[in-house]
Amino acid sequence: MGGRSSRQQSRKQSSDVPAASLSELVVHLRENRTQLREEWVRRITEAQLLTAMSSDEIFAEATSVFDNYVEVLESGSVEALQAYARNLSERIIPRGVETHEVVGIVLLLRDVLARSLFAKYQGDFALLNHVLDAYEPAANRIANTVASSFVQERERIIRQQQEAIRELSTPVLQVRERLLILPIIGLIDPQRARQLTEQLLQGIRSNRAKVVVMDITGVPSIDANVANYLVQTVDAARLMGATLIVTGLSPEIAQTLVVIGVDLGKMETVGDLQGGIEKAERMLGYKVVLVEEDRP
Amino acid sequence: MQVPILKQGDYLIATIQSALTDADLLQLRDELAARVGQHRSLGVVVDVTVLDVIDSFSVRTLRAVVHMLKLRGAETVIAGIQPEVAFAMVQLGVTLESEATALDLEEGLIYLDQKTKGSSRHGRR
Numbered sequence: 142m143g144g145r146s147s148r149q150q151s152r153k154q155s156s157d158v159p160a161a162s163l164s165e166l167v168v169h170l171r172e173n174r175t176q177l178r179e180e181w182v183r184r185i186t187e188a189q190l191l192t193a194m195s196s197d198e199i200f201a202e203a204t205s206v207f208d209n210y211v212e213v214l215e216s217g218s219v220e221a222l223q224a225y226a227r228n229l230s231e232r233i234i235p236r237g238v239e240t241h242e243v244v245g246i247v248l249l250l251r252d253v254l255a256r257s258l259f260a261k262y263q264g265d266f267a268l269l270n271h272v273l274d275a276y277e278p279a280a281n282r283i284a285n286t287v288a289s290s291f292v293q294e295r296e297r298i299i300r301q302q303q304e305a306i307r308e309l310s311t312p313v314l315q316v317r318e319r320l321l322i323l324p325i326i327g328l329i330d331p332q333r334a335r336q337l338t339e340q341l342l343q344g345i346r347s348n349r350a351k352v353v354v355m356d357i358t359g360v361p362s363i364d365a366n367v368a369n370y371l372v373q374t375v376d377a378a379r380l381m382g383a384t385l386i387v388t389g390l391s392p393e394i395a396q397t398l399v400v401i402g403v404d405l406g407k408m409e410t411v412g413d414l415q416g417g418i419e420k421a422e423r424m425l426g427y428k429v430v431l432v433e434e435d436r437p
Numbered sequence: 438m439q440v441p442i443l444k445q446g447d448y449l450i451a452t453i454q455s456a457l458t459d460a461d462l463l464q465l466r467d468e469l470a471a472r473v474g475q476h477r478s479l480g481v482v483v484d485v486t487v488l489d490v491i492d493s494f495s496v497r498t499l500r501a502v503v504h505m506l507k508l509r510g511a512e513t514v515i516a517g518i519q520p521e522v523a524f525a526m527v528q529l530g531v532t533l534e535s536e537a538t539a540l541d542l543e544e545g546l547i548y549l550d551q552k553t554k555g556s557s558r559h560g561r562r
Contacts, residue, residue: 342520371525380523382539
């Protein structure tokens with residue numbers, strides 16, 4: 142009964158009570174640092190987490206996490222840990238460490254420390270309760286912080302990469318005066334299709350292009366929506382006085398276009414990029430002549 | 438606002454200067470039809486560079502202009518449709534399929550040369 146009442150009491154004033162138990166806890170963790178750390182690393186290896194890292198690295202990171210962990214318990218401020226977790230994520234994400242591994246190791250540490258507390262206070266149930274009251278919320282908060290920092294970092298990287306892909310994905314290149322090529326690689330979603338069309342039209346205006354060769358060899362497939370965009374792009378280019386030649390249609394894309402019934406009359410298509418450029422050159426009046434080398 | 442129509446050799450050039458009301462458009466149509474006969478012009482460039490909106494009535498009128506002038510013996514080319522306008526037009530399903538279009542006035546004149554004389558008098562530069 143005594144244990145329960147003290148527990149309720151501590152819950153009521155949960156923000157300031159645990160101070161005494163927390164400092165006791167911190168002292169305990171500091172004293173047993175080496176042993177707890179080793180136990181934790183053993184459990185990580187046992188659970189086959191962080192397989193992408195060598196055991197020395199795991200030990201070094203475990204030491205930092207452990208120290209940060211104790212620090213958070215002591216100070217109650219998660220900011221330092223947040224920064225550390227972000228930094229750690231930055232280092233380990235490129236090596237293929239998964240979310241479940243990160244969450245797994247933090248939870249393991251929580252378990253290891255809780256066990257050691259059980260072992261230490263097993264004689265005094267009331268005191269154990271008290272210490273756990275202080276320990277549990279702090280530990281959960283830490284697990285939460287590390288996991289969300291990791292996920293945030295991951296999302297940041299994903300956003301960054303999406304941005305990079307978007308910027309790289311639509312070069313409009315001039316190969317001859319009045320002739321542009323637009324090589325497209327990768328999947329086209331409606332947003333990208335729209336962006337492509339806009340860039341193409343701007344390119345036509347700024348380069349005063351008459352013919353544009355759009356090469357879609359690198360596009361594996363398109364859906365009806367995007368096919369429609371393609372046709373719209375052809376029309377829009379024509380409204381600006383330019384002809385759009387589409388090259389490199391894969392069998393799948395050809396099939397899609399036929400199934401959705403695109404009017405092929407107004408779409409110029411040529412088998413490959415070379416053929417497309419040759420056709421464009423003819424339309425512009427260029428003639429490519431092989432230079433005969435003077436032979437001795 | 439009225440659209441000035443300039444005579445340039447065998448061609449007429451109508452450069453739209455600001456957004457037009459429906460009445461202005463109809464006036465432009467009638468004026469062009471009259472002037473083509475008067476000057477015995479072979480071609481007409483309608484320059485729409487300044488228009489940032491081309492609505493369905495404008496499209497219909499422009500199409501009518503092209504067909505009327507064709508019947509009067511002149512080729513017509515619509516020049517200077519802006520990228521945003523072109524994009525908006527195709528989204529509305531308006532594509533001016535049977536009408537000639539050109540990037541700008543210069544291109545329009547080159548097109549007319551090719552169409553009426555079979556050669557490029559202005560050259561490429």
